[in-house]
Every structure is written in structure tokens, then in C-alpha cells.
Amino acid sequence: MSEIESKSGSEQVYVAALICERVIESKDGIYSAINIFDKFEIDVPEGMEVPESFPAPTVYCMSIFRSPVPLGFTVVWRIVRPDGVVRESPPERIDILPGKTGHTSVFEISLKNAALTGTYLVEVLVDGRRAAFTPLSIAHVPSPSSLLAEDAPDSAPDQ
Secondary structure (H helix, E strand, O other), rough: OOOEEOOOOOOOOEEEEEEEEEEEOOOOOEEEEEEOEEEEEEEEEEOOOOOOOOOOOOOOEEEEEEOOOOEEEEEEEEOOOOOEEEEOOOEEEOOOOOOOOOOEEEEEEEEOOOOOEEEEEEEEEEOOEEEEEEEEEEEEOOOOOHHHHHHHHHOOOOO
């Protein structure tokens, strides 16, 4: 968890971020992150040329904001791709109200191009400053079906 001072410098917000496969919110407003990870491997049949618009699964960045005092701030999620291209979410206003200790937000990450492998950086900006970040690596691996076909013994018995 990292800490960042507000623009006025008198309040602080503590921020944590993680990447997960899905997020469940219970009836009482408690969030559960399912399958937390920092990398995923995409099965690609061996010898297949990966198209430029190769789809990737949607993942989520769950961000937790805590402050000991009421506080308002603006959050932007930024994704920096391995090739340096930057994408940002629209700004989201978050207010930690009196009597509350924090706020949890879930940001959907839809990587439209999983052909680009390497480490993506998912950043959480609070009032324009990086408050938290987490890496997300994407790798292509030979698909299990192509490995099975290559490694399978000949079906004909030896004579």
C-alpha cells in the first residue's frame, strides 16, 4: 500500500491496487478479488502467427483507497504498454465521507491487443500523481494441444 498527500498537503490517502480475474461484491458491500495475478499466459498453437488484433481476456484492477479523515480526490487508471503506448481511463471522483474509512473501486482492463507481449504497467493516479502501480505481464506459450500432438508416442506398436 502506498501513501500520497492530497493537493492541500494536509490529508493523506493510502492506496493499494491488484489485478484479478474477477471481482465479487457481496450484499453488504464487501469486495472479493478472485484469482489475483501479475501475469497471464495465452495459449497459441505452435507455428501460428499471432494476428495484430489477438484478443486477451478481460481482467480487473481493484483499487482500495483509505483515509483517516474525510477526503475527496480524482482517480485515473493508466495502462502503459510494453511499447510505451499509454491509455488512460476517464477521471473518477471519489469522496471518502465522514464516518467512512475508505472506498474500493474496480476498473475493467480490456487489452484489445494481446499480440503485444511483455510487461504492462497499471498505474493508479490520485489527483494526477501516481499513488500505486502493479505490473501485468503477458506471454504467449505453445498451446497444450500442440504440445500433446508433438509429444505423443506413435500409436503403432513396435515390431
